[in-house]
Amino acid sequence: MKAICSDRVFIEGKIISAAILFKNGIITDIVQTQLAPKDCVDYGNLMIIPGLVDTHVHINEPGRTDWEGFNTATQAAAAGGITTVIDMPLNCIPVTTTLEAVKVKKTCLANQIWVDIGFHGGVIPDNENELLPMMDTGVNSFKAFMIDSGIDEFPASDTATLDNAMPILAKGNATLLVHAELDSSTSKFIPKDNASYQEFLVSRPDDWEVNAITEIIRLSKKHNCKVHIVHLSSAQAIKLIQQAQDIGIRITAETCPHYLTLSSDSIPDGDGRFKCCPPIRDDNNQNDLWIGLEDGTIDFIVSDHSPCTPALKKLEEHNLWEAWGGISSLQFGLSLIWTAIQKRDYGIKHLVKWMCERPAHLVNLENIKGKIAKGYQADFVIWNPEAKHTIDKKDILHKSKLSAYEQHTVYGVVEQTILRGEVIYDRKIENFKSKPIGEYLV
Numbered sequence: 001m002k003a004i005c006s007d008r009v010f011i012e013g014k015i016i017s018a019a020i021l022f023k024n025g026i027i028t029d030i031v032q033t034q035l036a037p038k039d040c041v042d043y044g045n046l047m048i049i050p051g052l053v054d055t056h057v058h059i060n061e062p063g064r065t066d067w068e069g070f071n072t073a074t075q076a077a078a079a080g081g082i083t084t085v086i087d088m089p090l091n092c093i094p095v096t097t098t099l100e101a102v103k104v105k106k107t108c109l110a111n112q113i114w115v116d117i118g119f120h121g122g123v124i125p126d127n128e129n130e131l132l133p134m135m136d137t138g139v140n141s142f143k144a145f146m147i148d149s150g151i152d153e154f155p156a157s158d159t160a161t162l163d164n165a166m167p168i169l170a171k172g173n174a175t176l177l178v179h180a181e182l183d184s185s186t187s188k189f190i191p192k193d194n195a196s197y198q199e200f201l202v203s204r205p206d207d208w209e210v211n212a213i214t215e216i217i218r219l220s221k222k223h224n225c226k227v228h229i230v231h232l233s234s235a236q237a238i239k240l241i242q243q244a245q246d247i248g249i250r251i252t253a254e255t256c257p258h259y260l261t262l263s264s265d266s267i268p269d270g271d272g273r274f275k276c277c278p279p280i281r282d283d284n285n286q287n288d289l290w291i292g293l294e295d296g297t298i299d300f301i302v303s304d305h306s307p308c309t310p311a312l313k314k315l316e317e318h319n320l321w322e323a324w325g326g327i328s329s330l331q332f333g334l335s336l337i338w339t340a341i342q343k344r345d346y347g348i349k350h351l352v353k354w355m356c357e358r359p360a361h362l363v364n365l366e367n368i369k370g371k372i373a374k375g376y377q378a379d380f381v382i383w384n385p386e387a388k389h390t391i392d393k394k395d396i397l398h399k400s401k402l403s404a405y406e407q408h409t410v411y412g413v414v415e416q417t418i419l420r421g422e423v424i425y426d427r428k429i430e431n432f433k434s435k436p437i438g439e440y441l442v
């Protein structure tokens with residue numbers, strides 16, 4: 001394949017009829033359809049947008065491959081129109097906090113990755129000497145927790161740890177990614193009812209996010225280090241972020257489909273599929289997150305795909321306190337957000353900005369990924385935005401078949417996904433027939 005065309009191609013903020021020409025996986029020209037070469041593949045009225053970039057995915061390989069792995073996660077990504085994923089430094093074993101762990105993880109990629117992959121590194125107490133060696137391999141973003149991560153191998157970073165790490169990251173122009181919850185409670189929360197979602201919500205209040213973000217803004221200013229708030233849930237923190245941005249502090253934030261499409265007002269009790277940290281809050285909070293996206297304070301939307309084995313969700317026990325936290329949505333983000341966007345009078349340009357262009361920026365891929373333009377990689381989603389489908393267990397390609405979105409009916413069906421000029425997923429024929437062609441991005 002050397003060229004594709006359609007009546008609806010997203011170019012420079014608009015939907016137009018166009019043909020995209022590419023060679024060796026790179027876009028070489030965009031022309032009017034009547035000037036397309038003879039062998040151009042015509043997709044008719046299907047829409048063509050850039051491949052999505054998801055910078056927040058927990059693949060868990062090596063070490064916890066019964067939770068998720070490169071093969072299944074990247075197939076789910078491809079089926080969802082995502083052509084680039086960046087893997088989090090946990091919950092794999094070893095966690096990606098050393099140069100050695102980066103090397104080990106790289107060895108797991110062979111013949112397994114259906115989309116392009118990059119890694120985030122991790123900051124934990126006493127690993128500051130590993131940061132530069134990891135940066136030398138191309139890793140340019142590092143995640144830290146300000147609260148218990150749930151995994152013993154990835155302890156929380158206190159102020160002293162961040163004071164050690166941030167100057168090193170700042171020097172290399174790397175970004176500190178922060179799980180921003182700071183437990184400021186004076187006593188341990190004991191639930192009256194282990195199944196109650198409202199009690200779980202009360203146990204992780206907005207204050208925890210606000211306090212953590214206040215502290216991280218202070219540290220960013222002190223060390224002149226770029227920071228990025230992962231999975232922002234509390235809209236109460238938006239103003240703080242905005243004020244910091246206004247005075248030149250380099251802080252960005254992301255949120256996720258679950259905070260934008262689900263609400264604590266309707267989450268059933270005892271259903272671990274809906275548990276994540278920070279928690280999903282109420283309708284008003286959700287509205288304010290959309291406003292934060294619209295005004296640009298929140299930069300983009302990524303999945304925080306964080307699966308585990310079904311047993312760990314404690315569904316039979318109806319125990320939210322013991323359930324592993326994490327929502328699996330890698331495959332469905334495009335449809336979920338597209339469906340929500342239409343209810344709120346946003347459009348395709350918002351979706352492309354929030355799910356393609358801006359996340360590419362976080363990991364310094366903004367000149368090759370996330371846009372249909374000359375010189376960019378030929379990564380595309382060919383999809384039908386008007387078609388509806390119901391999310392069903394049998395269609396889920398990631399390893400654990402549980403999802404908070406089962407039986408949700410959504411708009412947007414991905415017909416094909418193209419990575420660097422090659423079809424990697426086709427809904428109509430046997431989905432994944434050829435060899436995986438994903439590459440490790442450095």
Ligand SMILES: [Zn+2]
Nearest residue numbers: 056088304306
């Ligand atoms: Zn995460």
